[in-house]
Amino acid sequence: MDDIRLRFYNTLTRKPEPFESLEEGHARFYTCGPTVYNFSHIGNLRTFLFEDILRRTLKLFGWRVTQVMNLTDIDDKTIRSANEAGISLREFTDTFIQAFFEDLDTLRIERAEHYPRATDYIAEMAHLVKTLEEGGHTYRSGDSIYYRISTFPAYGKLSRIRLDKTKAGARVDSDEYEKEDARDFVLWKAAKEDEPSWDTEIGSGRPGWHLECSAMAMSLLGESFDIHTGGVDNIFPHHENEIAQSEAASGKPFARFWLHAEHLNVESEKMAKSKGNFFTLRELIERGYDPIVIRYLLMSVPYRQKLNFTFDGLHAAEQALERIANTLRRLEHTPEVENQGALCQADVEAFRRQLREGLADDLNTAKALAALHTVLHKVNTALDGGGISPKVRSALLEAFTEADNVLGIFPKQEISETNDDDEIQSLVNQRTEARKNKDFARSDAIRDELTARGILVEDTPHGPVWRKG
Ligand code: AMP
Ligand code: ZN
Numbered sequence: 110m111d112d113i114r115l116r117f118y119n120t121l122t123r124k125p126e127p128f129e130s131l132e133e134g135h136a137r138f139y140t141c142g143p144t145v146y147n148f149s150h151i152g153n154l155r156t157f158l159f160e161d162i163l164r165r166t167l168k169l170f171g172w173r174v175t176q177v178m179n180l181t182d183i184d185d186k187t188i189r190s191a192n193e194a195g196i197s198l199r200e201f202t203d204t205f206i207q208a209f210f211e212d213l214d215t216l217r218i219e220r221a222e223h224y225p226r227a228t229d230y231i232a233e234m235a236h237l238v239k240t241l242e243e244g245g246h247t248y249r250s251g252d253s254i255y256y257r258i259s260t261f262p263a264y265g266k267l268s269r270i271r272l273d274k275t276k277a278g279a280r281v282d283s284d285e286y287e288k289e290d291a292r293d294f295v296l297w298k299a300a301k302e303d304e305p306s307w308d309t310e311i312g313s314g315r316p317g318w319h320l321e322c323s324a325m326a327m328s329l330l331g332e333s334f335d336i337h338t339g340g341v342d343n344i345f346p347h348h349e350n351e352i353a354q355s356e357a358a359s360g361k362p363f364a365r366f367w368l369h370a371e372h373l374n375v376e377s378e379k380m381a382k383s384k385g386n387f388f389t390l391r392e393l394i395e396r397g398y399d400p401i402v403i404r405y406l407l408m409s410v411p412y413r414q415k416l417n418f419t420f421d422g423l424h425a426a427e428q429a430l431e432r433i434a435n436t437l438r439r440l441e442h443t444p445e446v447e448n449q450g451a452l453c454q455a456d457v458e459a460f461r462r463q464l465r466e467g468l469a470d471d472l473n474t475a476k477a478l479a480a481l482h483t484v485l486h487k488v489n490t491a492l493d494g495g496g497i498s499p500k501v502r503s504a505l506l507e508a509f510t511e512a513d514n515v516l517g518i519f520p521k522q523e524i525s526e527t528n529d530d531d532e533i534q535s536l537v538n539q540r541t542e543a544r545k546n547k548d549f550a551r552s553d554a555i556r557d558e559l560t561a562r563g564i565l566v567e568d569t570p571h572g573p574v575w576r577k578g
């Protein structure tokens with residue numbers, strides 16, 4: 110399967126491109142992380158989940174990965190909220206950083222290699238501003254420092270905005286702004302009484318949001334690395350400004366691939382804290398939804414398409430997962446057939462190939478899930494008929510483990526056997542024996558006991574198949 114090449118749609122070139130890493134066998138990527146002033150909503154988590162699929166897919170295709178995800182623990186929003194709560198910024202953001210990691214674990218999102226906190230990289234940020242100052246890319250106004258975008262001719266290459274000449278010299282102070290407001294942006298904000306500030310080589314103050322990511326990315330991954338990701342709302346101004354800062358300072362290309370996840374919408378509007386139309390993971394769990402159902406729903410639509418969140422969608426995901434779990438249970442508790450069975454090795458290989466082809470196609474998770482459902486359908490048909498040979502069964506279980514390493518949606522207990530299962534298997538065997546001896550009273554009694562334990566036994570041409578009901 111070495112012929113399958115991993116391809117990503119690159120926002121920078123607006124084209125799908127085969128992925129190559131700058132360092133042989135080592136993929137290095139930077140993923141914009143949460144602003145830790147509140148719990149993440151499931152829109153944010155959709156983006157973090159896409160990045161999880163990205164790292165797991167890179168590993169499936171043989172790359173060693175180094176992923177950096179920053180924690181924005183200082184910006185306009187964190188400062189405002191900490192002030193409202195009447196506690197220090199560190200204390201305030203600590204709570205939400207902890208909550209963020211809990212959410213990642215709940216959604217089975219693998220840990221990145223580095224989670225830098227912005228406030229731990231202030232010296233690096235100040236130094237980056239100093240380099241930009243020396244290169245003539247900045248100016249001061251009051252004690253704040255701005256980036257003069259006219260000094261970087263490539264400004265706009267990611268978002269493809271055209272600069273409005275009439276705005277030359279005009280500037281914007283807030284961390285977030287719209288395309289129409291494209292103008293000189295703030296790198297370093299002058300110290301204010303009600304804001305935390307640091308004394309640095311460029312003076313006293315605090316970093317702007319865009320500066321933070323440039324400094325942390327280059328500190329941990331070097332001046333040039335492979336992939337930079339975020340949600341589509343990050344393309345402008347955040348990522349455009351990161352490119353301007355990093356490339357003007359280093360004179361080298363910053364990230365080669367830029368991948369952006371589309372939004373999770375609610376009734377065609379972006380899920381956002383500011384709109385109040387959001388659900389946190391915790392709220393959905395309190396309503397009784399299994400986190401894996403949420404994971405499944407969020408990955409069921411490829412990351413470059415908008416996903417409309419609905420409760421019907423969650424129920425459909427619940428049913429899809431139930432189908433997966435049922436087939437795995439049946440597979441686990443089916444008698445071994447001695448002949449070659451009704452599922453062939455080629456079916457398993459076709460599944461492995463389709464899974465890879467789907468993921469290689471710009472992380473098309475919908476195709477990967479379709480491949481899984483196709484093979485599960487074949488497994489069910491085989492279990493209803495001639496059964497599955499031990500050899501094919503073990504190849505299948507291996508393929509499922511491989512699939513789960515990337516998708517992370519298999520029920521945990523179903524792949525491996527438990528002691529409890531041995532006891533049930535023995536009861537199922539006793540029932541088969543009783544039926545053979547035409548001792549129907551005994552076989553019925555065993556069936557009742559199994560039913561009471563929530564076990565369903567189905568009689569198939571190759572013997573009884575059981576699952577937890
Ligand atoms: P924030 O915590 O606001 O900095 O956002 C963290 C990440 O979530 C960023 O990469 C955003 O682009 C992304 N994001 C924000 N809202 C949504 C949404 N509705 N759907 C998907 N991703 C989102
Ligand atoms: Zn960022």
